[in-house]
Amino acid sequence: MIYDILQMLIFICLLVIITIPLGSYIAKVFTNQHTFFDFVAKPIEKFVYKITGIDESHEMNWKEYALSLVIFNFLGMIFLFILLVSQGKLPLNPQKLPGISSWHLALNTAVSFVTNTNWQAYNGETTVSYLTQMLGFTVQNFLSAATGLSVAIALIRGIMRHSTKDIGNFWVDITRSIIWIFLPLSLILSLILAQQGVIQNFSSYIRVHTLEGLKQVIAMGPVASQEAIKMLGTNGGGFFGANSAHPFENPTPLTNMLEMLAILAIPASLPYAFGKMVKNTRQGWAIFSAMLILFVIMLGTTYYSEKTGNPIISHINITGPSAMEGKEVRFGIAGSSLFSTVTTAASCGAVNSSLDSMTPLGGLIPMLQIMLGEVIFGGVGSGLYSMLIDAFLAVFIVGLMVGRTPEYIGKKIESYEMKMSILAIIIPASTILIGSAIASVTKTGTSVLLNHGPHGLSEILYAFASTTGNNGSAFAGLNSNTLFYNLITSIAMIIGRFGVIIPALAIAGSLANKKVVPVSVGTFPTDNALFSVLLVGIVLIIGALTFFPALSLGPIIEQLLMNAGKLF
Secondary structure: HHHHHHHHHHHHHHHHHHHHHHHHHHHHHOOOOOOOOHHHHHHHHHHHHHHHOOOOOEEEEEEHHHHHHHHHHHHHHHHHHHHHHHHHHOOOOOOOOOOOOHHHHHHHHHHHOOOOOOOOOOOOOHOHHHHHHHHHHHHHHHHHHHHHHHHHHHHHHHHHHOOOOOEHHHHHHHHHHHHHHHHHOOOHHHHHHHHHOOOOOOOOEEEEEEOOOOEEEEOEHHHHHHHHHHHHHHOOOOOOHHHOOOOOOOOHHHHHOOOOOOOHHHHHHHHHHHHHOOHHHHHHHHHHHHHHHHHHHHHHHHHHHHOOOOHHHHHHHHOHHHOOOOOOOOOOHHHHHHHHHHHHHOOOOOOHHHHOOOOHHHHHHHHHHHHHHOOOOOOOOHHHHHHHHHHHHHHHHHHHHHHHOOOEEOOOOOOOHHHHHHHHHHHHHHHHHHHHHHHHOHHHHHHHHHHHHHHHHHHHHHHHHHOOOOOOOOOOOEOOOHHHHHHHHHHHHHHHHHHHHHHHHHHHHHHHHOOOOOOOOOOHHHHOOHHHHHHHHHHHHHHHHHHHHHHHHHHHHHHHHHHOOOOO
């Protein structure tokens, strides 16, 4: 147990160490300050603007920014859909895999990768070609992550600026995100992963005879390059069906640690970048502290539950360190619990163990982290702008308590910002609950469940939480590759992504147009520990009020029944 806790502490310390230099670098990139990478990135950026006709000096209001973003992502969905259905006629397909004949699976997959969800209702190694993996999935891993980062930067500008309608240029932001941040970090990480044993090739699949005399097909492919951006972009879609439990994606304890750090590196650095950009790093640390407190609570609960295991089978010594159901032997309970908490704290669906095999309480925590709005670090960009929306709500509540117009970093938070904030919270929450309700009372929704009772409900709840929250992980007991689930989860992914992005951009536009309010004795400070604790409370209260009834019928009652000796 001591070594398990030490592993978790090392991870948290490394994450905090990464935060300052990477956060400072991101702030410099988006405030046009000099960086050490300019000599490479600036010529590439200029070339991109030249061939695309982008005017980097032109700025957009929030509606122009949102329209550009939506059109760009919609075109990406169309391109990826066409690539998926036609891959059988295209090159880089040594296994001669046909195009995806199921149009609803192709649609679901296209929507999934464009919305940064990477929900996978298929096995990658038996369904998609190398060309689709690279030109389709890997490219969208870059673009969807850059989209989320761009929105966060636009919201920060809205807080920084005053008396203007402009919040930046979407095309410039997404270009700088890719060239300055994602490409160099992905290149470095992919080389390290390849050195550790993650494969990177264009070879045909290898057929071998095992020691037992059986035949086995070993999948090959360009994995390391996709694995790097899969993690750094909080995408999560694995090259293989086993995802990060597969030894070709995650071969060693070192790669396990590196991949977890890669998932949270940018999301954890963004609060510090936010503080640098608004010229008050204490504001960034207040946001970071709230995220870290929530993360430690969730990690501790998951680890305790998995370490305790299932009391029903403890009489045969499957308890404590032996409670390895659904876990990868190489990583153990600590490595699996930490990875599961990291990947659902961020909007990254990568997994190195089976969430469906966790104890009910252990499975509840990943689900709850997604339901809270992916604000515990969250996805690239999406975590920060979602947490800032909760921060607006927090100062509004404080303002009501003291009878004063709430302020956040010199900007009054008024009715318009509150309407947009409430929309950003209600839209995904309603989508999760309504989608789960429809699936749980219809035959098409329940007929593909592996389990029934409260665990079956948990599988449905998790599916809609994961797709709406743009996470992509799953309780594997639900067969989601059906017409019903492919269509309804596609709708959930679109609503979950753009139902938060558009209100966030609307808030950015409104704040940018406001004047700065001088700090007075009545101003509630938002850069101290008290505000961090208040923010934690707001996040947990909203989540409890919204989802406790549904969770009580799923994992909570299942945990109680398991303790009473009944399984599902």
